[in-house]
Amino acid sequence: MKDGLSDKQNKDNLRSRFELKTLLDTSRLLIESHDPDFVMNNLLLITMGKLLSLKGLILLREGNSFYVAGTKGSTGLKKGQSVLMGKPDQFTENAWYKAADIDKALNTDFLVSKGLCNVFPIRTSSSHIGYLCIGPKVGNNEYAPAELEFIENLVIISAVAISNSMLVSKLRDTNRELDRKVQELNTLFDISREFNAMVDRAQILNVFKFSLMGQMFIRKFFFLMNMDGEPEVIIQQGLKGLISTEDKKRLISAADEVTLTEEISPKIDYLTENDIHALVPLRFQDETAILGIGIRANKQAYSQSDFNYLTSLGSLAFLSVQKTFLLEARIEKERLAEELNIARTIQNALFPNPIPAPDDYNIAATNVPSRQVGGDYYDVIRPNDRHLYVAIADVTGKGIPASLLMANLQAMLQVLAPLDLPLDQSTGKINDIIYKNTPSDKFISFFWGCLDLEDHTFYYCNAGHNPPVLVRKDADEPELLTDGGMLLGALPSMMPYVQGSVKLNEGDCITMFTDGVSEAMDEEENEYGEERIAELSANHKSESALKIMQHILKDVREFCNNDYGDDLTMLLLQRNV
Amino acid sequence: MSTFQISNRKNGDIVILDISGELDAHTAPSLEEAITGLIGQNEHRIIVNCTSLEYISSAGLGVFMAYIEDVRELGGDIKLAEMKPSVYNVFDLLGFPTLYDILEKETEAVAKFNEND
Numbered sequence: 112m113k114d115g116l117s118d119k120q121n122k123d124n125l126r127s128r129f130e131l132k133t134l135l136d137t138s139r140l141l142i143e144s145h146d147p148d149f150v151m152n153n154l155l156l157i158t159m160g161k162l163l164s165l166k167g168l169i170l171l172r173e174g175n176s177f178y179v180a181g182t183k184g185s186t187g188l189k190k191g192q193s194v195l196m197g198k199p200d201q202f203t204e205n206a207w208y209k210a211a212d213i214d215k216a217l218n219t220d221f222l223v224s225k226g227l228c229n230v231f232p233i234r235t236s237s238s239h240i241g242y243l244c245i246g247p248k249v250g251n252n253e254y255a256p257a258e259l260e261f262i263e264n265l266v267i268i269s270a271v272a273i274s275n276s277m278l279v280s281k282l283r284d285t286n287r288e289l290d291r292k293v294q295e296l297n298t299l300f301d302i303s304r305e306f307n308a309m310v311d312r313a314q315i316l317n318v319f320k321f322s323l324m325g326q327m328f329i330r331k332f333f334f335l336m337n338m339d340g341e342p343e344v345i346i347q348q349g350l351k352g353l354i355s356t357e358d359k360k361r362l363i364s365a366a367d368e369v370t371l372t373e374e375i376s377p378k379i380d381y382l383t384e385n386d387i388h389a390l391v392p393l394r395f396q397d398e399t400a401i402l403g404i405g406i407r408a409n410k411q412a413y414s415q416s417d418f419n420y421l422t423s424l425g426s427l428a429f430l431s432v433q434k435t436f437l438l439e440a441r442i443e444k445e446r447l448a449e450e451l452n453i454a455r456t457i458q459n460a461l462f463p464n465p466i467p468a469p470d471d472y473n474i475a476a477t478n479v480p481s482r483q484v485g486g487d488y489y490d491v492i493r494p495n496d497r498h499l500y501v502a503i504a505d506v507t508g509k510g511i512p513a514s515l516l517m518a519n520l521q522a523m524l525q526v527l528a529p530l531d532l533p534l535d536q537s538t539g540k541i542n543d544i545i546y547k548n549t550p551s552d553k554f555i556s557f558f559w560g561c562l563d564l565e566d567h568t569f570y571y572c573n574a575g576h577n578p579p580v581l582v583r584k585d586a587d588e589p590e591l592l593t594d595g596g597m598l599l600g601a602l603p604s605m606m607p608y609v610q611g612s613v614k615l616n617e618g619d620c621i622t623m624f625t626d627g628v629s630e631a632m633d634e635e636e637n638e639y640g641e642e643r644i645a646e647l648s649a650n651h652k653s654e655s656a657l658k659i660m661q662h663i664l665k666d667v668r669e670f671c672n673n674d675y676g677d678d679l680t681m682l683l684l685q686r687n688v
Numbered sequence: 689m690s691t692f693q694i695s696n697r698k699n700g701d702i703v704i705l706d707i708s709g710e711l712d713a714h715t716a717p718s719l720e721e722a723i724t725g726l727i728g729q730n731e732h733r734i735i736v737n738c739t740s741l742e743y744i745s746s747a748g749l750g751v752f753m754a755y756i757e758d759v760r761e762l763g764g765d766i767k768l769a770e771m772k773p774s775v776y777n778v779f780d781l782l783g784f785p786t787l788y789d790i791l792e793k794e795t796e797a798v799a800k801f802n803e804n805d
Contacts, residue, residue: 287781290777290781291781291782294746294778294781294782297745298745298746298747301712301713301745301746301747302713302745302746302747305712305713305714305747317717318713318716318747320750320754321713321716321720321746321747321748321749321750321751321753321754322713322745322746322747322750323750324749324750324751324753324754325745325746325747325748325749325750325751325752325753325782326746326749326750326782328753328782328783328787330753330757408753408787409783409786409787411783
């Protein structure tokens with residue numbers, strides 16, 4: 112030969128160059144590819160083409176076991192299938208192994224039975240990734256050392272590429288997972304913003320429904336929460352039949368964490384018949400709600416992260432729904448307050464204004480209700496020139512019920528006063544009417560009197576009221592006006608009421624009051640006491656009725672530190688000097 | 689206040705909904721109304737053209753989920769077309785392509801309806 116090379120040498124050279132070129136091309140191709148399937152496909156095809164083998168298999172490591180990552184030819188295995196191939200880092204010392212040796216060592220016939228004969232460990236400098244297993248050459252010829260060496264090199268290059276591409280696809284997955292999380296957070300953010308702006312419960316629940324469907328592909332669900340202490344389904348989608356109250360109670364009280372329907376025992380038909388898959392408990396302060404969800408339209412299983420998301424979304428809806436209830440309660444409260452204001456205006460109009468002021472007499476009165484409307488009452492009526500009626504009363508209880516009864520009593524007095532009936536008879540009639548009109552736990556303590564403006568006789572009847580104090584100008588000891596009978600409304604009038612009478616001389620003064628005054632309490636819960644009212648009335652008897660009342664009011668206010676527990680009413684009738 | 693607009697036109701027996709702007713919890717009800725309206729008129733071959741759709745939230749996606757079964761039971765379908773990449777990304781992230789026909793061009797969606805006849 113001209114250049115001194117034999118034919119064989121020439122052929123060997125050509126072959127070497129071809130192999131080198133193949134390795135180089137493959138290497139470039141593989142390194143640039145980030146697709147593991149492409150890399151493995153290439154490894155298998157080149158190997159099979161080069162070695163003229165009819166089958167090839169790539170096993171990759173996943174944790175401590177192996178799975179089929181690529182298969183060509185009739186290996187009888189499927190991609191993704193996991194296989195028993197000993198432990199990782201076994202059979203990695205050599206460049207290649209005979210399949211029969213590995214089977215023997217592992218005491219199986221896994222490789223040989225698939226018709227595989229050579230096994231190349233795939234490893235990078237730091238870790239063992241898997242194996243390339245190949246079948247025999249066509250015609251069952253032995254592999255030449257050069258052929259095995261070529262595959263060895265190819266496997267080394269591919270190992271790096273596989274490892275890289277797997278890393279890339281892992282990154283891709285992680286990125287996608289992150290994208291999804293960002294999307295979920297955006298959804299939560301959007302929805303919380305929407306919910307904040309919404310006060311309509313139906314609208315909130317509708318948005319919630321669409322979000323469940325759109326984000327999670329949930330077509331069947333129900334939302335159970337307590338309404339006035341009773342669990343109610345406030346929204347459901349795609350469910351048939353009804354759930355019993357007992358089952359609702361069981362659901363809402365039982366679940367502490369996400370529970371799968373199949374774990375519930377005894378089973379609840381409503382859940383199983385409607386394919387409800389899981390129950391997600393939601394909490395807001397002390398309240399619990401349950402979100403029951405069916406399987407997803409795309410049949411994907413729920414991950415822990417999905418349940419977390421559902422908990423967040425559900426809690427947001429729960430909170431917003433609660434908010435609408437609180438808002439409604441507040442509106443209702445404001446409406447009630449408004450009505451109470453009106454009631455207060457009406458009640459104020461029931462008190463005499465202006466107070467009649469006959470010659471010779473000086474009258475002072477006050478009413479301080481502890482709430483917007485109260486049950487205390489006083490009146491001064493002058494039906495004719497000769498008579499002046501004064502009245503003071505205290506209805507048990509406070510607020511609206513007491514004020515209604517007070518209005519009832521006021522109407523009766525306005526009708527009775529002009530009739531000039533004896534007070535004992537009138538009081539009996541009033542008692543019978545009040546008794547009929549009221550429940551047995553409602554009473555009125557009542558004192559009224561009729562003053563004859565000509566002879567200055569004061570006729571009175573005390574129906575269980577704190578005795579008014581009569582302070583005489585010329586006497587040291589005050590008198591108490593006690594004649595009468597029992598409380599109004601307690602029993603029908605069996606015992607007739609008694610009418611008392613006293614003569615009022617110049618400078619005499621009657622102080623009438625309700626127990627809001629006498630029973631006002633100091634910080635140690637001592638009562639103010641009727642004696643102090645009598646004492647102050649006596650001490651200031653030379654002053655006007657208004658002055659005397661102001662002295663008492665000031666003293667009571669200081670005594671109870673402005674904290675009256677009850678309605679407070681006083682009426683003073685004083686004959687001028 | 690988010691902007692969202694919806695209009696429809698016909699192509700044979702297919703109704704094409706052109707939606708534009710932002711489809712979120714706030715605007716989802718108007719899409720819902722449009723779709724239920726179509727179902728009520730027995731129109732159940734629907735293409736949603738998303739050319740001008742700038743944003744979609746999960747509540748918006750929910751509307752599609754809520755009615756696809758009804759429409760398919762009636763022998764129709766809702767197909768989506770002409771999505772911006774950012775919008776498609778959301779559909780894709782949530783796995784919509786497994787449940788819906790999402791096509792690049794409106795004409796492809798029309799063709800797909802017709803080829804199934």
